[in-house]
Amino acid sequence: MAMTDEARDTRRRPSPPTRAGGGAVPGRRLHYSGYLWILPAMVLSVGLLYYCIIYTGYISTLDWNGSSPVQTSVGLQNYLDILQDPIFWGAILHTVIYFVGTFVVQTTLGLVFAVLLHSRVQLKSVYKVIIFVPVVLAPAVMAPVFRQAFSADGQFNGLLELVGLGFLRHAWLAESETALPTVLAITIWGSTGLTFILYFAAMGQIDPDVLDAARLDGAGNIRTLVSIILPEVQGTTVALLILTAIGSLKLFDVPFLVTAGGPNYSTEFLGTYIYRSSIQEGHVGYAAALSVMLLILAVSIAILLSRRNRQNSEAI
Amino acid sequence: MPKLTLRRSARTMVALTAGTIALALTGCGTSAPAGGDGGSATEGTVEWWGWVPEKGVAPAYIEAFNEEYPDIKVNYKLLTIDGYQAAIRPALASSAGPDVFDVASGAMFEQFKDFGVDLGPAAEEELGADWQSQVSPIGVSSFTDDNDELKALSVGLGFAGPVWINQDIFDEYGLTAPTDFTEWKEVCAVLEKNGVGCFIQGAQQVAFNQDTLQAIADTINPGLFTKATRGEAKWTDPDLVEALTAWKSMFDDGIMQEGALGQQQYPDANNGFLSGKYAMVQMGYWYSQYTKADTMTAAIGAAGVAEAVPFTTVPIPFPSAVDGGTPGALFGSPDYGLAVNAKSKVRNAATTFALWLSSATAGQQIVADSLADVPSLNGVSPQLSGLVDESVQLPALQDLITQAGTVTEDRLLSNADLATAIGVAGTTVAAGDATPAEAAKTLQAAAEKAGVTF
Numbered sequence: 001m002a003m004t005d006e007a008r009d010t011r012r013r014p015s016p017p018t019r020a021g022g023g024a025v026p027g028r029r030l031h032y033s034g035y036l037w038i039l040p041a042m043v044l045s046v047g048l049l050y051y052c053i054i055y056t057g058y059i060s061t062l063d064w065n066g067s068s069p070v071q072t073s074v075g076l077q078n079y080l081d082i083l084q085d086p087i088f089w090g091a092i093l094h095t096v097i098y099f100v101g102t103f104v105v106q107t108t109l110g111l112v113f114a115v116l117l118h119s120r121v122q123l124k125s126v127y128k129v130i131i132f133v134p135v136v137l138a139p140a141v142m143a144p145v146f147r148q149a150f151s152a153d154g155q156f157n158g159l160l161e162l163v164g165l166g167f168l169r170h171a172w173l174a175e176s177e178t179a180l181p182t183v184l185a186i187t188i189w190g191s192t193g194l195t196f197i198l199y200f201a202a203m204g205q206i207d208p209d210v211l212d213a214a215r216l217d218g219a220g221n222i223r224t225l226v227s228i229i230l231p232e233v234q235g236t237t238v239a240l241l242i243l244t245a246i247g248s249l250k251l252f253d254v255p256f257l258v259t260a261g262g263p264n265y266s267t268e269f270l271g272t273y274i275y276r277s278s279i280q281e282g283h284v285g286y287a288a289a290l291s292v293m294l295l296i297l298a299v300s301i302a303i304l305l306s307r308r309n310r311q312n313s314e315a316i
Numbered sequence: 317m318p319k320l321t322l323r324r325s326a327r328t329m330v331a332l333t334a335g336t337i338a339l340a341l342t343g344c345g346t347s348a349p350a351g352g353d354g355g356s357a358t359e360g361t362v363e364w365w366g367w368v369p370e371k372g373v374a375p376a377y378i379e380a381f382n383e384e385y386p387d388i389k390v391n392y393k394l395l396t397i398d399g400y401q402a403a404i405r406p407a408l409a410s411s412a413g414p415d416v417f418d419v420a421s422g423a424m425f426e427q428f429k430d431f432g433v434d435l436g437p438a439a440e441e442e443l444g445a446d447w448q449s450q451v452s453p454i455g456v457s458s459f460t461d462d463n464d465e466l467k468a469l470s471v472g473l474g475f476a477g478p479v480w481i482n483q484d485i486f487d488e489y490g491l492t493a494p495t496d497f498t499e500w501k502e503v504c505a506v507l508e509k510n511g512v513g514c515f516i517q518g519a520q521q522v523a524f525n526q527d528t529l530q531a532i533a534d535t536i537n538p539g540l541f542t543k544a545t546r547g548e549a550k551w552t553d554p555d556l557v558e559a560l561t562a563w564k565s566m567f568d569d570g571i572m573q574e575g576a577l578g579q580q581q582y583p584d585a586n587n588g589f590l591s592g593k594y595a596m597v598q599m600g601y602w603y604s605q606y607t608k609a610d611t612m613t614a615a616i617g618a619a620g621v622a623e624a625v626p627f628t629t630v631p632i633p634f635p636s637a638v639d640g641g642t643p644g645a646l647f648g649s650p651d652y653g654l655a656v657n658a659k660s661k662v663r664n665a666a667t668t669f670a671l672w673l674s675s676a677t678a679g680q681q682i683v684a685d686s687l688a689d690v691p692s693l694n695g696v697s698p699q700l701s702g703l704v705d706e707s708v709q710l711p712a713l714q715d716l717i718t719q720a721g722t723v724t725e726d727r728l729l730s731n732a733d734l735a736t737a738i739g740v741a742g743t744t745v746a747a748g749d750a751t752p753a754e755a756a757k758t759l760q761a762a763a764e765k766a767g768v769t770f
Contacts, residue, residue, distance in 0.1 A: 065426075152575035176747055262577065263577040263743050281732045282732055
């Protein structure tokens, strides 16, 4: 569409908004029309999302089972209870461990796989499929498989026996010390394919001349990885950092389906605890307060990460 | 942009916005008015949601109902027991919920009783003024609210306490059913020597742990566990500490399968027993359905066994935790009741269905014959036919049914926090994170916090 001279001029030198008349009229019309078009989406967002968030905030001040007509206002008591709740703090700790563990391992594995499959390897497509298949398998389908595989007489212990590591046998999901690492391992197995694909795509954007130049300058594999590839895929790493942080906070499916948050809350996360409190125990007010805490954490982390990202961009 | 077009766009936007607001408010709304006068009592389409009966059983119930009421179509939606409350709560809060829904006694009834209509007058109309004397008393008391309104009709009673054994495995190794823990350990040693698992429990699903704990406690001091749930005895009572000690010994002395805390009763323990990998499992009366060859064959197939062959399973009293002690008894409560949604537009047809299944002789007979529940209506007995091995199973089942008629102890608790605390006590002891005495002390404190008055 051809742009008029007036419009071009407005884009170059936007007029300050004025109360009436002159060149400000077209601009005001444009604003009005723009707001009108985004109104449905805004109402949907405000109606479905923010109304529900506000409603959750209101419920969090109640002692209510979610269905009874009797709703007792307790003010901020639910929040005070949460701060003294060891299960809540346990869930926070598990979330931190989960975030650090999955990010470090997934990122490393994904990067290594991507580097390997960008080199001269035969049957690349087969390897890509093998690495990516776990991503598309639903946790609900895999949960009984994992409970069996990591049981005392399961296939994982059988494998350990086979390779001479039988002394490491455990009932992996039944012991508080090993259940959380097992949940991490299951998640890493399920998500590394995604990390790999993102890194693989990002590495495809690196200019081959840069890599060739590095080789000519005598850089080895490790030096090339550290000094050329890692900085080039930094954007992907930051995206994965944010995705993993968000995923850690809202984690539910794997711990709920595989360990039900146990044994003894050793794999309890905020998502599973909210579900347990509201659905299974009928403490909907308390669960709403937990949800608000989760929201505060998520927003805080998002702000923190985006600020860091902006600072890094400005530094570059 | 021409004025007319802009105005039309504005109107479109306003309409879209209004629609969106309506949609949003509908999505977040929590109430809807009751629908009309409830419609006809003999025709209509009734939506029924539940976690029981099982998929293969429900069509038989509906088919039998339709022989008497051909103009009422019943659609059954089967949900998992774990996901039931998550599904039913928003459904009932909206106007799109089922017309009839399952409700368990205890904590679940406390949560959903307000969504049901008072079914007392309908029961009186169906059975007469003395209707309460014709049905199980606990079926009535468990579903009557504080206003003396009957909010659900008990379909069947569920009992727990026995251990089910694979008689074929016991016969193969010349074993007899254990009566106490010492004998139990000996049986397990023989089975282990022959590469067969002894006893399987999905201790990750703590509700079933409560059954086992109660069964153990009843062999030490009958009735004490129930008294503690009612606040008539303390959880720190030495006999209850001993029960927790015996529970721990099941994990340490080779009775329970290794890694029980990482497995669920359904599907893991159920599949482990039905596939013949384990010789014993702790399940309730509902397991009686697997004494029937056709039900057992289907269940074994569902457990992942190709070319399923039914085996003989029989209930035995829970072995005594004390040598020479009292064998375990049954404890129970209504397995489930049917509530009629107060917002349903076909309340009367829904009530007809709920009444037929819970109070009519034909409905209760088919419930009894499924062997999943003990019927709520007095005078109805199951037809015990089609058993895998009638000579062994028939006397055992008859004995179980007789025992069920004498039960005085509750199974499902109305206090969800107390149930959670019992579950935590069981798993902390089993995992070795607390001694039985410490766990009992924590449980006592949690029970007091949950509102139990001692």
